[in-house]
Amino acid sequence: MLSIKNLTASVEEKTILKGLNLEVKPGEVHAIMGPNGAGKSTLGYVLSGREGYEVESGGAELNGKDLLDMDIEERAREGLFLAFQYPVEIPGVSNMEFMKESVNAIREQRGEEPLSAAEFLKKAKEACKQVHLPLDFLKRGVNEGFSGGEKKRNEIMQMILLQPTLCILDESDSGLDIDALQVVAEGVNSQRSEDRSFIVVTHYQRLLDYIKPDFVHILADGKIVKSGDASLALEVESEGYAFLNKVEATA
Ligand code: ADP
Numbered sequence: 001m002l003s004i005k006n007l008t009a010s011v012e013e014k015t016i017l018k019g020l021n022l023e024v025k026p027g028e029v030h031a032i033m034g035p036n037g038a039g040k041s042t043l044g045y046v047l048s049g050r051e052g053y054e055v056e057s058g059g060a061e062l063n064g065k066d067l068l069d070m071d072i073e074e075r076a077r078e079g080l081f082l083a084f085q086y087p088v089e090i091p092g093v094s095n096m097e098f099m100k101e102s103v104n105a106i107r108e109q110r111g112e113e114p115l116s117a118a119e120f121l122k123k124a125k126e127a128c129k130q131v132h133l134p135l136d137f138l139k140r141g142v143n144e145g146f147s148g149g150e151k152k153r154n155e156i157m158q159m160i161l162l163q164p165t166l167c168i169l170d171e172s173d174s175g176l177d178i179d180a181l182q183v184v185a186e187g188v189n190s191q192r193s194e195d196r197s198f199i200v201v202t203h204y205q206r207l208l209d210y211i212k213p214d215f216v217h218i219l220a221d222g223k224i225v226k227s228g229d230a231s232l233a234l235e236v237e238s239e240g241y242a243f244l245n246k247v248e249a250t251a
């Protein structure tokens with residue numbers, strides 16, 4: 001599904017990703033952990049095509065196609081979803097209108113009929129229920145005055161409505177409380193399927209008590225320095241990232 005090879009990328013002329021490799025197969029959940037400033041969020045931004053992030057060398061393929069060559073809309077059409085790429089706040093545009101536009105734009109690109117207002121409303125109500133948001137959230141301005149937990153629920157609702165195939169969630173700096181953590185976990189778990197994959201960036205080991213990752217990777221200084229199964233997250237929890245120095249010393 002996603003194949004990242006030797007990815008080197010910079011922002012503001014500063015090289016942040018330094019030869020990163022990652023393979024994600026359909027249905028897999030990968031957790032990425034790592035010290036602050038390692039490049040975790042940068043990885044998400046580069047994959048999403050955010051402006052200002054320059055790929056210097058290496059590449060990334062999504063479904064066998066050159067991901068880095070696509071514009072943002074093409075990436076979405078290929079099934080990429082980045083929770084944090086959506087606007088922080090758009091006063092005056094309702095959540096409902098915004099989501100309907102987004103979903104129908106993707107349907108159109110996939111050559112599917114757009115959903116009518118009634119069809120979309122039905123789906124949106126179901127999704128609202130699933131993330132335990134009251135229905136009046138659909139009428140509220142996008143993210144306008146949402147609490148941290150509500151923003152999270154809203155993101156997961158977007159994910160449910162958009163039905164992406166590769167979801168990247170960056171939960172590193174989002175200051176999640178236990179309640180929001182569970183919303184994210186439930187959302188991911190309910191959407192897990194054979195043909196949908198997740199990359200969950202987090203430094204909350206606790207999140208991985210709820211989302212059982214197939215693989216855990218440690219990203220440090222712009223590359224994946226260690227990969228393992230869920231037990232690696234527990235190791236990090238008890239020992240911190242001190243072992244990274246040992247890895248480097250023996251490399
Ligand atoms: P992480 O998410 O792992 O904490 P980031 O990807 O946010 O790390 O940041 C990696 C490094 O890139 C940090 O040293 C950060 O200061 C730097 N960086 C990120 N964005 C910018 C930017 N827009 N301009 C300059 N440096 C940046």
Ligand code: MG
Binds near residue numbers: 036037041172173
């Ligand atoms: Mg950070």
Ligand code: MG
Binds near residue numbers: 041042
């Ligand atoms: Mg970050």
